[in-house]
Amino acid sequence: MYALKEREMIFVFTGPHGAGRKTVAEMSGSTLGMKQVISYTTRPPKATEVDGQDYHFISPAQFVAAQADNEFIEVSTVNEHLYGIKSADIELMFQQSGSIYLILNRFGAQTLKKLYGEHVVQIFIYADRATLEERMRESGDSEELIAKYLSHYEDEMAYRDQCDHVFENVDLAHTVFDLTKTLDQNLNRNLLDLD
Ligand SMILES: Nc1ncnc2c1ncn2[C@@H]1O[C@H](COP(=O)(O)OP(=O)(O)OP(=O)(O)O)[C@@H](O)[C@H]1O
Numbered sequence: 001m002y003a004l005k006e007r008e009m010i011f012v013f014t015g016p017h018g019a020g021r022k023t024v025a026e027m028s029g030s031t032l033g034m035k036q037v038i039s040y041t042t043r044p045p046k047a048t049e050v051d052g053q054d055y056h057f058i059s060p061a062q063f064v065a066a067q068a069d070n071e072f073i074e075v076s077t078v079n080e081h082l083y084g085i086k087s088a089d090i091e092l093m094f095q096q097s098g099s100i101y102l103i104l105n106r107f108g109a110q111t112l113k114k115l116y117g118e119h120v121v122q123i124f125i126y127a128d129r130a131t132l133e134e135r136m137r138e139s140g141d142s143e144e145l146i147a148k149y150l151s152h153y154e155d156e157m158a159y160r161d162q163c164d165h166v167f168e169n170v171d172l173a174h175t176v177f178d179l180t181k182t183l184d185q186n187l188n189r190n191l192l193d194l195d
């Protein structure tokens with residue numbers, strides 16, 4: 001496991017699927033010069049997804065081999081597919097930036113908190129169930145997939161109390177504004193004059 005240096009910080013974005021975690025994390029992350037650690041998954045890519053950008057898409061055999069080599073710091077199964085974060089990727093991203101971010105379900109968030117303690121800031125992004133359903137439908141997810149994702153909604157929502165910051169993502173510009181300000185304060189930079 002990569003040993004963090006004193007000032008290195010990990011921001012974990014968690015919350016229900018489709019809440020906008022990826023969207024807001026990328027927007028605030030790029031403003032603050034943070035690097036994302038991309039997960040590996042055995043899930044097939046969706047039409048709009050790019051390998052190496054959204055996920056590293058690998059076969060179940062490749063995933064199992066990497067797991068046997070102890071390459072993953074954390075592994076989770078979601079809707080019958082495997083997801084994981086490689087320790088080497090955390091180290092690599094820290095070579096490029098003093099703070100990194102990941103987008104994980106509650107199990108991944110919990111694991112990173114356990115491993116890295118005070119270095120981890122957990123950020124919960126959510127929207128109400130009907131809004132998420134509408135967003136998933138708009139993005140072209142099948143009814144079967146929408147039902148699968150929504151079956152985790154209540155469990156993911158219950159994790160909000162474990163998180164350091166909670167944002168309801170209704171108006172995107174508003175969420176990104178508040179989030180960027182919060183991250184900036186967590187980094188003790190106060191570089192941004194957002195008021
Ligand atoms: N505030 C918002 N208002 C309307 N649409 C939004 C808002 N935020 C994000 N979206 C849209 O909702 C969809 C889901 O967003 P995103 O992929 O960022 O969510 P996520 O929580 O990362 O989910 P996933 O589990 O797919 O990674 C995307 O089509 C995105 O453009």
Ligand SMILES: Nc1nc2c(ncn2[C@@H]2O[C@H](COP(=O)(O)O)[C@@H](O)[C@H]2O)c(=O)[nH]1
Binds near residue numbers: 084104
């Ligand atoms: N615990 C982990 N959760 C992860 C990881 N990579 C992604 N995720 C989360 O899984 C669900 C499903 O993702 P989807 O892209 O298939 O909709 C979602 O909540 C992701 O944030 C990981 O490495 N570990």
